[in-house]
Amino acid sequence: MTRIRVHLAGGGGAGVADRSYDILCGPGAADGIGAAVAEAGGRRSVVVADAAVATSHAARVTASLSAAGVEASLLVVPAGERSKSVAAAERLWNELAELAVDRHTHLVGVGGGVVGDLAGFVAATFARGLAVWHVPTTLVAQVDSAIGGKTGINLAAAKNLVGCFWQPRGVLADTTTLETLPDREFTSGLAEVVKYGMILDAGFFNWLEAQASRLVARETSAVTQAVERSAAIKAEVVSQDEFETSGLRAALNYGHTFAHAYETLSGYGQLLHGEAVAIGMCQAARLARLQGMISEEIVDRQTRLLSQLRLPTAAPAGLGSVAELLTVMARDKKSLGGRLRFVLPTSIGSVVLAEGVPEPLVRSVLTDHSTRPAG
Amino acid sequence: MTRIRVHLAGGGGAGVADRSYDILCGPGAADGIGAAVAEAGGRRSVVVADAAVATSHAARVTASLSAAGVEASLLVVPAGERSKSVAAAERLWNELAELAVDRHTHLVGVGGGVVGDLAGFVAATFARGLAVWHVPTTLVAQVDSAIGGKTGINLAAAKNLVGCFWQPRGVLADTTTLETLPDREFTSGLAEVVKYGMILDAGFFNWLEAQASRLVARETSAVTQAVERSAAIKAEVVSQDEFETSGLRAALNYGHTFAHAYETLSGYGQLLHGEAVAIGMCQAARLARLQGMISEEIVDRQTRLLSQLRLPTAAPAGLGSVAELLTVMARDKKSLGGRLRFVLPTSIGSVVLAEGVPEPLVRSVLTDHSTRPAG
Numbered sequence: 019m020t021r022i023r024v025h026l027a028g029g030g031g032a033g034v035a036d037r038s039y040d041i042l043c044g045p046g047a048a049d050g051i052g053a054a055v056a057e058a059g060g061r062r063s064v065v066v067a068d069a070a071v072a073t074s075h076a077a078r079v080t081a082s083l084s085a086a087g088v089e090a091s092l093l094v095v096p097a098g099e100r101s102k103s104v105a106a107a108e109r110l111w112n113e114l115a116e117l118a119v120d121r122h123t124h125l126v127g128v129g130g131g132v133v134g135d136l137a138g139f140v141a142a143t144f145a146r147g148l149a150v151w152h153v154p155t156t157l158v159a160q161v162d163s164a165i166g167g168k169t170g171i172n173l174a175a176a177k178n179l180v181g182c183f184w185q186p187r188g189v190l191a192d193t194t195t196l197e198t199l200p201d202r203e204f205t206s207g208l209a210e211v212v213k214y215g216m217i218l219d220a221g222f223f224n225w226l227e228a229q230a231s232r233l234v235a236r237e238t239s240a241v242t243q244a245v246e247r248s249a250a251i252k253a254e255v256v257s258q259d260e261f262e263t264s265g266l267r268a269a270l271n272y273g274h275t276f277a278h279a280y281e282t283l284s285g286y287g288q289l290l291h292g293e294a295v296a297i298g299m300c301q302a303a304r305l306a307r308l309q310g311m312i313s314e315e316i317v318d319r320q321t322r323l324l325s326q327l328r329l330p331t332a333a334p335a336g337l338g339s340v341a342e343l344l345t346v347m348a349r350d351k352k353s354l355g356g357r358l359r360f361v362l363p364t365s366i367g368s369v370v371l372a373e374g375v376p377e378p379l380v381r382s383v384l385t386d387h388s389t390r391p392a393g
Numbered sequence: 394m395t396r397i398r399v400h401l402a403g404g405g406g407a408g409v410a411d412r413s414y415d416i417l418c419g420p421g422a423a424d425g426i427g428a429a430v431a432e433a434g435g436r437r438s439v440v441v442a443d444a445a446v447a448t449s450h451a452a453r454v455t456a457s458l459s460a461a462g463v464e465a466s467l468l469v470v471p472a473g474e475r476s477k478s479v480a481a482a483e484r485l486w487n488e489l490a491e492l493a494v495d496r497h498t499h500l501v502g503v504g505g506g507v508v509g510d511l512a513g514f515v516a517a518t519f520a521r522g523l524a525v526w527h528v529p530t531t532l533v534a535q536v537d538s539a540i541g542g543k544t545g546i547n548l549a550a551a552k553n554l555v556g557c558f559w560q561p562r563g564v565l566a567d568t569t570t571l572e573t574l575p576d577r578e579f580t581s582g583l584a585e586v587v588k589y590g591m592i593l594d595a596g597f598f599n600w601l602e603a604q605a606s607r608l609v610a611r612e613t614s615a616v617t618q619a620v621e622r623s624a625a626i627k628a629e630v631v632s633q634d635e636f637e638t639s640g641l642r643a644a645l646n647y648g649h650t651f652a653h654a655y656e657t658l659s660g661y662g663q664l665l666h667g668e669a670v671a672i673g674m675c676q677a678a679r680l681a682r683l684q685g686m687i688s689e690e691i692v693d694r695q696t697r698l699l700s701q702l703r704l705p706t707a708a709p710a711g712l713g714s715v716a717e718l719l720t721v722m723a724r725d726k727k728s729l730g731g732r733l734r735f736v737l738p739t740s741i742g743s744v745v746l747a748e749g750v751p752e753p754l755v756r757s758v759l760t761d762h763s764t765r766p767a768g
Contacts, residue, residue, distance in 0.1 A: 028403030104486075108479045115550035118724050143518065146543065146556050168521065175490035181521050182557060349493050 019044035020246050024165065025257040026185060034149075034187075041165060041189040041253060043246050045238075048153050048192035051079050051126060052086030055151065058187055060124040062089045064117065066110065066137040068129025068155075070097040075155045075195050076128040083126070090126075091117055099281075099291075101132050102171045104180070110140045124149045124187070130156035130203070131163035131291060135181070138169030142184030149187050155195035157207025157241075158292050161214075161248035164189045166256040166267075176349045177278045183261060191249060193242050206292030208233060208327045209273075211244050213299060214251045216320060217269045220367030222247055223323070230326040269369050272361040273298030276384075279346040283338030296329035301383045306362040308379045309372075316366060332386070340384045344377070394419035395621050399540065400632040401560060409524075409562075416540060416564040416628060418621050420613075423528050423567035426454050426501060427461030430526060433562055435499040437464045439492065441485065441512040443504025443530075445472040450530050450570050451503040458501070465501075466492055474656075474666075476507050477546045479555070485515045499524045499562070505531035505578070506538035506666065510556070513544030517559030527561045530570035532582025532616075533667050536589075536623035539564045541631040541642075551724045552653045558636060566624060568617045581667030583608060583702045584648075586619050588674060589626045591695060592644045595742030597622055598698070605701040644744050647736040648673030651759075654721040658713030671704035676758045681737040683754045684747075691741060707761070715759045719752070 019042060026037040042050055055063055063083050067076035072094045083090040093113050095101045114123075125148050127137030134152050141150035154164035170181025196204065215223030225247075226233070232240040252270070259267040276298030280289055289297075303317045321331050338346075347358055358380060362372045394417060401412040417425055430438055438458050442451035447469045458465040468488050470476045489498075500523050502512030509527050516525035529539035545556025571579065590598030600622075601608070607615040627645070634642040651673030655664055664672075678692045696706050713721075722733055733755060737747045 104479065104483045111479075111548055111555050112550065115548050115554055115724060139518075143514075143555050143557055145554060146545070146558050170521070173486055173490050175487065179490055179520060180486050180518050182518055183521050349490060 019047060022246075022250050022253045023257075024185075024253045026260055037185050039186060039188045041191060041249050043160075043191045043193070043249055044242060045194045046192060047190040048075060048079055048195065049082050051151060051153060051190055052082035052084070052088055054188050054190070055083060055088050055124050055126070056086040058124070058149065060088050060122070060149065062120075062122065063124045063126055064091045064093060064114065064119060065126045065128055066093050066095065066133060066140070067127075068097050068101075068133040069094050071129050071155050071195075074198065075153065075192075079126060079128050079153055088124075095133060095136065097129075097132075099132055099172070102136055102178075104171060104173075106136060107140055107143075107171055110136070111144060114140070114144050119144065119148070121145045121148065124151060126151045126153060127164075128153045128155060129159070130154065131159045134159050134164050135168070135170050135178070138167070138184050138186070139171055139181055142169055142182040147184070150184065152186050152189045154189065154191055156199055157196055157204050157245070158210055160191040160193070160196070160245050161207060162210040162252060162270075164191065165249060165252045167260070172282075175282075176346060177282055179349075185260075191245060193238070193245055196236075196241060196245075202290065204236060205328045206290035208244075209292035209296040209299070209324070209329055211248050212320070212323055212327065212329075213270070213272055213295065214248050216299065216363060216366060217272050217361070217369045218251055218255070218367060219247075220365070222251070223366050227319075227323055230323060234327060265371055268371055269361055272363070272369055273302050275347055275350055275358070275360055276301045278350055279343045280333060280337050282346045283342055289337070293330050296324050296331065297333050300324065300331045301333075302360055302362055304386065305360060305375065305379060305383050306364070308382065309362075309375070312363055312365065316363065319366065320363075333384075340381050343384050344380065394422060397621075397625050397628045398632075399560075399628045401635055412560050414561060414563045416566060416624050418535075418566045418568070418624055419617065420569045421567060422565040423450060423454055423570065424457050426526060426528060426565055427457035427459070427463055429563050429565070430458060430463050430499050430501070431461040433499070433524065435463050435497070435524065437495075437497065438499045438501055439466045439468060439489065439494060440501045440503055441468050441470065441508060441515070442502075443472050443476075443508040444469050446504050446530050446570075449573065450528065450567075454501060454503050454528055463499075470508060470511065472504075472507075474507055474547070477511055479546060479548075481511060482515055482518075482546055485511070486519060489515070489519050494519065494523070496520050496523065499526060501526045501528060502539075503528045503530060504534070505529065506534045509534050509539045510543070510545050510553070513542070513559050513561065514546055514556055517544050517557040522559070524562050525559065527564045529564065529566055531574060532571055532579050532620070533585055535566040535568070535571070535620050536582060537585040537627060537645075539566065540624060540627045542635070547657075550657075551721060552657055554724075560635075566620060568613070568620055571611075571616060571620075577665065579611060580703045581665035583619075584667035584671040584674070584699070584704055586623050587695070587698055587702065587704075588645070588647055588670065589623050591674065591738060591741060592647050592736070592744045593626055593630070593742060594622075595740070597626070598741050602694075602698055605698060609702060640746055643746055644736055647738070647744055648677050650722055650725055650733070650735055651676045653725055654718045655708060655712050657721045658717055664712070668705050671699050671706065672708050675699065675706045676708075677735055677737055679761065680735060680750065680754060680758050681739070683757065684737075684750070686745075687738055687740065691738065694741065695738075708759075715756055718759050719755065
């Protein structure tokens with residue numbers, strides 16, 4: 019089991035003197051939730067679980083809480099991106115009110131990124147802030163969304179447009195929960211893993227190239243190493259730039275401006291998040307190439323690794339016109355006064371934040387639906 | 394013009410290094426909004442205004458912003474407590490998305506407590522946090538709700554159950570806006586003013602007793618002094634206990650556990666907030682008296698002052714059964730695991746937080762619909 023610390027400055031709401039917290043990473047980590055909540059002074063908890071894991075991982079979490087003397091209720095939300103909605107948040111708020119949840123109750127989100135983002139948002143906004151813990155059970159949640167305190171729900175207009183920064187008290191990333199994950203979900207999570215290599219860690223990118231076949235085969239030790247390294251990179255970024263002000267945390271949005279536009283236009287759910295990110299990273303790399311920022315070789319290495327990991331590398335046709343995509347991208351949180359901003363690679367392991375990218379180049383990238391040879 | 398500082402520790406989201414801010418208090422304060430937002434780096438703003446002030450105070454605020462070179466859009470919400478709803482928040486979120494509002498846009502709430510709480514909540518939750526300014530135009534907002542960063546909306550189950558702590562960048566309390574306030578609204582605000590005297594400042598309570606007739610006559614200098622003193626007390630409490638952890642800020646809830654129950658059961662709007670608080674303070678004082686914590690004289694002094702200020706001192710019959718009131722109170726944010734907590738006076742200018750008050754005493758207070766002689 020690996021313990022990774024997220025260092026945060028200052029205290030916060032709900033009487034928290036130090037907002038720093040640990041990510042506990044490895045097989046069986048989820049069974050530590052009861053002791054962790056009890057040690058933090060929690061006597062009462064509400065587990066918010068994805069329907070897909072309600073009877074499996076969520077039941078384990080509830081049992082761990084009860085065994086530690088923490089009263090636990092279970093609220094189940096439907097699986098899928100549609101649960102990141104105002105309606106789903108409102109349902110949870112009302113259910114918490116029905117349970118007479120008070121300020122000292124701890125919320126525990128069990129499931130993928132959807133449940134984590136929703137439970138985090140509801141925790142941030144109920145009774146002006148409840149303690150929340152994340153038990154991510156998908157790869158994308160373990161390496162990315164459960165870490166760093168970004169919470170949110172979608173509007174019809176754009177993804178994650180409503181949300182708060184609300185740091186969890188702790189994250190328990192139990193790699194055994196990944197064993198039951200459908201292949202497509204698992205593969206989708208690998209896109210964020212590749213992203214860490216591309217934006218910050220060339221050595222990790224090389225390792226991923228070398229381990230691609232073991233990762234596709236979902237070999238336990240390779241998967242565990244990938245999760246630990248990714249979680250550690252994310253924790254370091256969040257520790258240095260919690261509120262995305264220095265530009266460092268913004269680098270994590272590599273591929274995401276494109277990805278969010280595809281996810282928004284496909285009505286959420288047709289493309290998995292990681293699939294959209296893989297497509298977005300290919301488009302961002304091509305955009306950098308068109309501006310002479312990187313060589314064709316770097317574009318190809320990224321495309322090849324994503325292909326080897328069974329991720330898509332070009333947008334399927336029919337997912338919105340170029341005009342629609344541009345409109346949605348201008349509305350993205352990351353845009354500034356409607357001007358497009360992109361995170362673009364300058365090499366493997368390094369990116370910059372680019373503003374004022376010429377629109378014809380963006381159009382060119384969006385029009386290109388061809389997959390490149392996967393080498 | 395008086396400048397009152399709210400001192401806050403640590404930085405926050407949206408790149409804010411120091412969250413401390415000023416309350417500018419006095420005639421014409423609202424006209425300073427444009428310069429204040431421009432000085433804080435704002436280039437774009439959205440004014441969220443109560444329909445009752447959209448063409449008056451909000452137009453003045455918009456003009457001030459434009460004159461300072463800050464682009465300003467205006468969004469109007471219906472007057473009344475019903476706008477503190479999930480539906481109203483969702484409408485604003487969507488309108489902000491339509492306006493392609495980005496993270497650097499400043500929100501400006503113009504109106505009473507309802508608009509301030511709603512605009513603050515929407516600012517706290519859009520794009521993970523927008524800068525917000527408050528231009529309170531009612532007495533209750535100027536002396537209380539605009540100061541301190543509590544934001545929120547109501548659920549059917551309980552008032553203010555959904556919300557965040559989200560501090561404004563500044564508050565501009567323009568006492569000339571009070572001149573157009575209907576008498577009942579103005580009077581309602583005086584309840585919170587009396588509250589400050591009761592909980593923290595016996596000298597201020599004495600002053601209010603001496604000035605009661607001038608306040609009822611809405612004499613400018615008396616009103617301005619009452620606003621300044623109240624805002625200064627609130628600012629001091631928030632500076633010392635921003636997140637309501639030490640118990641000091643909780644003292645501000647004097648009368649509010651009862652008040653929120655009446656407001657919830659009357660469907661929001663039948664009783665004005667301050668009217669409910671006046672009733673709640675009388676009930677809290679009686680509850681303290683029943684436990685021997687204060688003399689009859691203190692109960693009477695408070696009742697007499699509230700009566701002189703034309704505030705109600707007992708609940709009108711028919712606003713919910715005792716059982717309904719108790720159920721709603723148990724669900725209040727301030728309750729702990731369903732146990733009732735009350736802020737109770739120990740003298741004029743001093744209160745304590747009381748837990749485990751015997752339920753029969755609470756029932757007795759709730760059953761008493763008689764007004765006492767107003768002296």
